Amino acid sequence: xxxxxxxxxxxxxxxxxxxxxxxxxxxxxxxxxxxxxxxxxxxxxxxxxxxxxxxxxxxxxxxxxxxxxxxxxxxxxxxxxxxxxxxxxxxxxxxxxxxxxxxxxxxxxxxxxxxxxxxxxxxxxxxxxxxxxxxxxxxxxxxxxxxxxxxxxxxxxxxxxxxxxxxxxxxxxxxxxxxxxxxxxxxxxxxxxxxxxxxxxxxxxxxxxxxxxxxxxxxxxxxxxxxxxxxxxxxxxxxxxxxxxxxxxxxxxxxxxxxxxxxxxxxxxxxxxxxxxxxxxxxxxxxxxxxxxxxxxxxxxxxxxxxxxxxxxxxxxxxxxxxxxxxxxxxxxxxxxxxxxxxxxxxxxxxxxxxxxxxxxxxxxxxxxxxxxxxxxxxxxxxxxxxxxxxxxxxxxxxxxxxxxxxxxxxxxxxxxxxxxxxxxxxxxxxxxxxxxxxxxxxxxxxxxxxxxxxxxxxxxxxxxxxxxxxxxxxxxxxxxxxxxxxxxxxxxxxxxxxxxxxxxxxxxxxxxxxxxxxxxxxxxxxxxxxxxxxxxxxxxxxxxxxxxxxxxxxxxxxxxxxxxxxxxxxxxxxxxxxxxxxxxxxxxxxxxxx
Amino acid sequence: xxxxxxxxxxxxxxxxxxxxxxxxxxxxxxxxxxxxxxxxxxxxxxxxxxxxxxxxxxxxxxxxxxxxxxxxxxxxxxxxxxxxxxxxxxxxxxxxxxxxxxxxxxxxxxxxxxxxxxxxxxxxxxxxxxxxxxxxxxxxxxxxxxxxxxxxxxxxxxxxxxxxxxxxxxxxxxxxxxxxxxxxxxxxxxxxxxxxxxxxxxxxxxxxxxxxxxxxxxxxxxxxxxxxxxxxxxxxxxxxxxxxxxxxxxxxxxxxxxxxxxxxxxxxxxxxxxxxxxxxxxxxxxxxxxxxx
Numbered sequence: 001x002x003x004x005x006x007x008x009x010x011x012x013x014x015x016x017x018x019x020x021x022x023x024x025x026x027x028x029x030x031x032x033x034x035x036x037x038x039x040x041x042x043x044x045x046x047x048x049x050x051x052x053x054x055x056x057x058x059x060x061x062x063x064x065x066x067x068x069x070x071x072x073x074x075x076x077x078x079x080x081x082x083x084x085x086x087x088x089x090x091x092x093x094x095x096x097x098x099x100x101x102x103x104x105x106x107x108x109x110x111x112x113x114x115x116x117x118x119x120x121x122x123x124x125x126x127x128x129x130x131x132x133x134x135x136x137x138x139x140x141x142x143x144x145x146x147x148x149x150x151x152x153x154x155x156x157x158x159x160x161x162x163x164x165x166x167x168x169x170x171x172x173x174x175x176x177x178x179x180x181x182x183x184x185x186x187x188x189x190x191x192x193x194x195x196x197x198x199x200x201x202x203x204x205x206x207x208x209x210x211x212x213x214x215x216x217x218x219x220x221x222x223x224x225x226x227x228x229x230x231x232x233x234x235x236x237x238x239x240x241x242x243x244x245x246x247x248x249x250x251x252x253x254x255x256x257x258x259x260x261x262x263x264x265x266x267x268x269x270x271x272x273x274x275x276x277x278x279x280x281x282x283x284x285x286x287x288x289x290x291x292x293x294x295x296x297x298x299x300x301x302x303x304x305x306x307x308x309x310x311x312x313x314x315x316x317x318x319x320x321x322x323x324x325x326x327x328x329x330x331x332x333x334x335x336x337x338x339x340x341x342x343x344x345x346x347x348x349x350x351x352x353x354x355x356x357x358x359x360x361x362x363x364x365x366x367x368x369x370x371x372x373x374x375x376x377x378x379x380x381x382x383x384x385x386x387x388x389x390x391x392x393x394x395x396x397x398x399x400x401x402x403x404x405x406x407x408x409x410x411x412x413x414x415x416x417x418x419x420x421x422x423x424x425x426x427x428x429x430x431x432x433x434x435x436x437x438x439x440x441x442x443x444x445x446x447x448x449x450x451x452x453x454x455x456x457x458x459x460x461x462x463x464x465x466x467x468x469x470x471x472x473x474x475x476x477x478x479x480x481x482x483x484x485x486x487x488x489x490x491x492x493x494x495x496x497x498x499x500x501x502x503x504x505x506x507x508x509x510x511x512x513x514x515x516x517x518x519x520x521x522x523x524x525x526x527x528x529x530x531x532x533x534x535x536x537x538x539x540x541x542x543x544x545x546x547x548x549x550x551x552x553x554x555x556x557x558x559x560x561x562x563x564x565x566x567x568x569x570x571x572x573x574x575x576x577x578x579x580x581x582x583x584x585x586x587x588x589x590x591x592x593x594x595x
Numbered sequence: 596x597x598x599x600x601x602x603x604x605x606x607x608x609x610x611x612x613x614x615x616x617x618x619x620x621x622x623x624x625x626x627x628x629x630x631x632x633x634x635x636x637x638x639x640x641x642x643x644x645x646x647x648x649x650x651x652x653x654x655x656x657x658x659x660x661x662x663x664x665x666x667x668x669x670x671x672x673x674x675x676x677x678x679x680x681x682x683x684x685x686x687x688x689x690x691x692x693x694x695x696x697x698x699x700x701x702x703x704x705x706x707x708x709x710x711x712x713x714x715x716x717x718x719x720x721x722x723x724x725x726x727x728x729x730x731x732x733x734x735x736x737x738x739x740x741x742x743x744x745x746x747x748x749x750x751x752x753x754x755x756x757x758x759x760x761x762x763x764x765x766x767x768x769x770x771x772x773x774x775x776x777x778x779x780x781x782x783x784x785x786x787x788x789x790x791x792x793x794x795x796x797x798x799x800x801x802x803x804x805x806x807x808x809x810x811x812x813x814x815x816x817x818x819x820x821x822x823x824x825x826x827x828x829x830x831x832x833x834x835x836x837x838x839x840x841x842x843x844x845x846x847x848x849x850x851x852x853x854x855x856x857x858x859x860x861x862x863x864x865x866x867x868x869x870x871x872x873x874x875x876x877x878x879x880x881x882x883x884x885x886x887x888x
Contacts, residue, residue, distance in 0.1 A: 031888075204887035218880060220873025222862075223679060242883070246875050247862040249678045254704040258671035261664075265644075265675025268662060269683075270869040273675070291665050381888070386880045393874060402870055430869060431660035432680060434639040439654045439661030442647075450610050450655050451663060 004034055004059045006192040007066055008140060011052040011083055012075025014045050021133045022053025023376060024158060025140070026205060028150040029057055030378035033200020037062035037502075038207075038376030039578065044230075044314045050078055057194060062377065063342065063502030067582050070192045073140050075133070077101060087111045092190050094140055094182070096132070114143065114186045118178060126174040138175035142182035146194035151175055204379050208372040208499075211343045211384070212302060213238035215350030216274060217246055218389040221300075223273035225251040225262035230314055231370040232276040232304035256281035260288040263299045267292075268440075270400050270430035272354050276302035279321045280311065286328045289363055291442045293333025296418070296426070296467065298357035298364075298396075302350075305369035307576045316576030317370035319498060319549035323558065325365045326527055332464070334360065334471045336479070337526040339367040341501025343375065344383050345524060351389045356478060359396035360470045361425060367526075369549070371578035372499035397425055401432030411435045416447040420462055424469030475528040481537065486519030487512060493541040494584070495567065496548065497523040497555045503579040504547050510581055511588070523555065535563040543568045545591060547584055550574055599635045603628055606638065610655045619796030619807075620650045622770030623717060627688075628657060629777035634784060641684045642676060644669040646693030649724045650717035650796065653688045667697030670705050673712050674856070679868045681857045684784060687714045692722055695731040695751040706760040709788040710856040715780065716753065716791065717770075719798040720805045727801040737804065753793045755835040758828065758848050764790035765831065765848040769814055770797070771807050775844070782846065788855050795844070810842075817845035825849045 010025075012018045019040050026038045037056040043049035056065050072087050074080045074095040087093060089110035095101055097115035106113040116139050122131040134155065141151050152172050159168040206214075212235050216224075224239045226232065236250075243250045249266070253259040256277050263273035277285065282303050292299050303325055307318035325337055336356050340349040350366055357364040399406045410427055415436045419426045426447075429436040440449040444460055452459050482495075486508040496504045504520045511518040521537065521544070538544060538559070546556035546567040553570035560566050569591035573579050606628045614620045631641065641659040645651035647666035654661025660683075664672050669687045677685045694702050694716045705712065721739065722728040729739040729746050732753070736745040757765045764786040768776035776794060783790030795814070797807050817823050817834065824830060831848035857863050862871075874880075 202888045204884055206887045210887070214880075214883065217883070218874055220875070222868050222871055222873065223675070225675060244861060245879065247871055249860055249862050249868055251674075251678070253671065254700050257668070258701055258704070261668050261671035262675035262678075265662075265672035265677070266679040266868070267675075268672070269676045269679035271679040272873065273679075287665060288668065291668075295662070381884045384884065386874075386877055390874045390877065400869060430680070431642050432639060432683060432869075434637065437638045437658060437660055439643070439659070439663065441655070441663035442665055443663060451652065453610070453613055 002192045003195055004057060006071065006144065006194065007054060007056040007069040008071035008073060009052050009054040009069045009083055009086070010073040010075065010136070011050065011079030013047065014043060014049050014051050015047040016075045017133045018051045018075060019053050021137050022055060024154045025137045025151070026055045026376055028154045029055070029146070029194060030203055030205045031153065032147060032150045032194070033197030034058070034194065035060060035062050035378050036205070036376065037065055039065045039371070040374050041577070042315050050082060052079070052083070059197065064506040064581055067580055071140060071143065071190070073136050074099070075136065084109065084111065090191055092143060092186065094136065094143065112186065112189050114182070116178065116182055116185070121177045121181070122174055125177045126170045128170070131171055131174045134171045134174045135178035138178040139182035142179035143186045143190050144192060144194045145183065145187050147196050148175060148179050150196065201380065204381055204384070205376060206343060206379055207374055207376045208343050208346045208368055209235040209304070209374070210238055211346035212350045212366070212368065213242070214384060215347040215389070216354070217242060218347070218386050219272065219351035219354040220393060221248065221272045221274055221354060223249050223263065223266040223271045224275070225253050225259045225273070226275050226277060227253050227256045227259050227281060229256070229278045229281045231306055231373040232278050232281070232302060234373065235276045235302060235304070256284040257288060260285040260299065260301065264288060264292050264295070264297050267297050267299045268295070268430060270398065272358070274300035274302060276304060278304050278306050279308050279324070282321065282325070282328070287330070289335070290329035290331055290333060292363040293329060293335060293467070294331070294442045295440050296361040298361050300353045300357050300364050300366060302366045302368060304373050305367065307574065313576040315370065317549065317578050318574060318576060319369060319500070319554070320574070322367070322497065322526065322550070322554040325367070326558065332468065334362045334467055336360070336362065336364045336474060336528065337367070338364065339498035339524055339526055341498055341522055341524060343377050343379060346372065347384050348389070349524060355392065355394040356474065358398060359394050359425070359478070360474050361396065361428060362470060367498050369499050375502070396428070398428045401430055401436065404433070407433045407435060417449040418445060418447045418463065418466070420447060420466055423473045424466045425473070471528040475530050479525045479529055481530065481533055482521045482523040484519055484521055487517055488519070490517045490519040491542050492516070492518045493544040494518065494520045495544050495546045495555065495559070496520065497526060500547055500549065500579055503581050503584060507581040507584040510585060526558070529562070531562040534559070535565055538563065538565045545569045545571060545588070547571045547579065549579055599637050601632050601635050601637055603632055606631060606658050608656050608658050612656045613652065614649060615800055617799040618649065619719060619770035619798065620653065620717060622773045622776065623650065623715065623794055623796060624653055624656055626768070626770070626773040626776035626780055627653070627715070629773065630780035630784060633777065633781045636684055636784070641686060644673040644676065644685065644687050646689035646698065648690040648692060648717070650690050651688060651693065667693045668701070669693065670698055670701040670714070674705060674708070674710055677710050677712060678857060678860065678863070681711070681863055682867050685712045686784070687712060689716060691716060691718045691720065691730045691732045695753060703760055706757060706762040706789055708856045709761070709763055709853050711788060713780065713783045713790045714792065716793050717796045718753065718793050719796045719802055721798050721802040723798045723801050734804070752835060753791070754847050755832065757791045758831050758835055762791050762848070763788040763850040763853050764846070766791065766846045767793045767795070767844045769795045769810055769844050771810060775816070779846065786849065787851065788853055813840060813842045814844050815841055817843050817847065
């Protein structure tokens with residue numbers, strides 16, 4: 001028997017409830033004190049097609065999914081065709097007995113066919129064939145001998161309160177019937193079991209986008225304007241759902257251009273604001289990004305990547321926009337680029353983005369992607385420390401116009417919005433105070449904010465140096481160097497950024513367990529950085545291999561551009577599917593020949 | 596609305612306009628200042644957002660808060676700013692290329708939202724600052740460097756589009772009559788909601804067709820007709836299409852019944868957004884965690 005170490009996959013058509021069933025099951029398992037890692041895969045359509053949701057379970061914290069699964073839960077016949085090859089020997093395939101499934105082909109692979117009267121139970125016990133999902137999840141629980149009461153709890157949460165308990169009761173009756181039948185038929189054949197951890201602490205079951213949203217709330221974000229775009233939409237919707245409770249203004253703009261400009265307007269007035277989008281929407285924002293750079297307006301942009309070019313694979317994942325974000329915008333201006341790698345980092349980096357934006361009065365881009373946005377994990381509530389975030393709020397040289405005394409003191413000798421300073425950062429008083437009336441311009445401007453009508457070379461030089469100086473100060477004081485995971489003494493270092501963290505970390509663990517000495521160097525802060533120190537770090541690595549979700553090895557190129565150091569190899573993945581540890585290890589064997 | 600005494604001198608900027616002698620923009624600047632004086636609006640109570648073009652340099656030429664932004668983009672910035680600081684009087688000043696060309700989509704959507712924003716569009720029917728190309732409002736057949744055989748497009752009809760799109764205050768002025776224009780701007784500022792003031796503004800260098808004289812021969816004031824009721828949408832629609840020998844100016848349409856964008860947002864009920872304390876209460880945040888468990 002293998003206890004609490006299993007991966008299972010639910011598959012079916014869009015509209016069959018694959019994702020909600022998978023997430024519900026994951027939540028029930030997390031409530032039993034186990035750790036989960038949930039990942040979804042869906043197509044750009046509302047009905048039909050093929051979607052799946054995969055859940056990995058363990059007694060330790062998980063950072064990635066793995067391609068191999070022990071149990072396949074098929075909501076349709078196609079799921080069996082598509083995913084049978086992923087099921088390990090001794091694993092099972094659960095499906096409705098009415099499906100046309102070749103049980104012999106399943107057996108031939110050493111996998112157990114597990115037909116079940118799911119539709120029959122749904123109709124006869126629940127009176128509704130839609131309850132087949134519940135039957136399937138409960139049957140899977142029965143096969144793994146997982147305590148059904150956790151599933152019942154989730155059913156109550158989902159149906160009980162809102163629509164009256166009758167639907168919940170019927171679902172629970174369906175669950176019990178399917179659970180008992182599946183347990184009786186297949187539990188003795190199936191090796192992998194789920195057992196609740198007694199007295200386990202309660203954990204949050206949360207994904208990357210929700211963590212970004214919590215980070216924004218914790219940091220005092222009061223304004224969000226965006227145009228929906230996968231995979232950023234769920235973050236936008238989260239903020240919309242919290243708007244009433246937290247007194248936030250949310251606007252769905254007519255396009256992404258307008259979304260970022262709304263944020264620039266709000267930020268100019270002294271409010272913490274962000275826009276979220278994906279690559280296509282970010283393309284539209286680029287001109288406005290340059291305006292934020294020129295006017296030194298602190299805005300945050302969440303760039304939730306999906307594979308391009310153009311519409312690309314709209315519901316899939318990739319890391320193709322790194323160099324784009326670093327260089328987006330005409331002209332030269334300061335910006336910061338952050339790429340949280342875990343759900344915890346999503347929370348803290350999102351909050352930190354607002355501090356960096358306001359402290360340095362510049363746009364900050366926070367990366368995520370479809371994989372991280374939708375990755376689901378069980379996380380200790382204490383891991384999100386709201387008090388710490390609150391204590392770290394840093395609005396920089398900001399005085400709000402209604403803070404009369406502070407304004408009066410600060411402008412005793414007059415106010416110039418773009419005053420030249422040692423650190424390049426000027427006092428920022430949003431419009432509204434009688435002693436700080438001024439006009440700003442995207443055109444090259446004078447310290448007062450007026451357009452520089454004479455267009456003098458001297459002012460241009462000083463203003464450019466003032467703005468770019470902020471990058472040096474930020475790199476020296478606030479930006480964080482990449483961090484290692486794994487043994488200090490390693491033969492190979494995987495270098496990665498953003499969401500690759502989880503799959504690379506798990507690959508490092510597996511490789512070290514197998515006797516190799518491998519570690520990971522993960523970049524959260526991409527720009528600005530103290531590159532001399534990054535170069536020193538890389539020089540101390542025996543060999544380093546960049547692992548990225550793109551074709552061109554964009555982080556490797558960025559590092560080479562800034563340090564002259566060249567990666568020994570690049571492991572890339574650009575098929576729209578997330579990286580996973582097995583993929584990394586397989587490709588390591590290939591590239592090792594050249595290292 | 597403020598009731599302070601404001602003089603033209605209070606609104607004097609240290610910056611000298613770079614406009615050509617005789618430019619219609621002087622009349623608009625003068626009218627904007629007169630409107631502020633008339634309403635007693637002090638410099639710190641007003642926020643101008645402009646696009647790019649000759650007329651969009653206006654914020655620098657008046658003592659008030661300003662934001663000279665990007666071509667076609669002042670409208671969304673103005674909305675974002677207003678929602679963060681809705682006590683401020685927000686005025687967009689841009690041109691026909693800004694608003695009827697590149698920023699057309701933003702314009703369409705601000706009109707159906709009805710924020711309390713006054714929008715002055717300087718309509719000279721030509722691209723001046725880029726030296727003489729045709730504009731979205733250039734008349735059909737207009738000869739320019741980019742239409743040497745004459746334009747083959749119909750001009751944008753700003754008044755008709757605004758009425759159709761749901762604008763709640765639609766007016767047209769003439770920079771050659773700053774007193775009348777000042778009155779329109781003042782009424783636009785007093786209007787609760789979005790106010791469009793399209794302004795005929797002769798470009799004395801590049802538009803040799805739509806000159807001061809051309810306009811003066813044609814324009815007449817809607818308010819001179821005692822039977823014209825700007826609350827009548829159908830009448831406004833009809834007047835919006837009058838063009839040729841006689842061209843109306845004045846207030847085409849007013850709708851005082853529509854709620855503003857900002858008064859429909861609960862977060863803004865008590866005080867402007869920028870005055871809200873951050874971060875939110877810890878217990879509210881902690882309560883959110885429970886929802887994930």
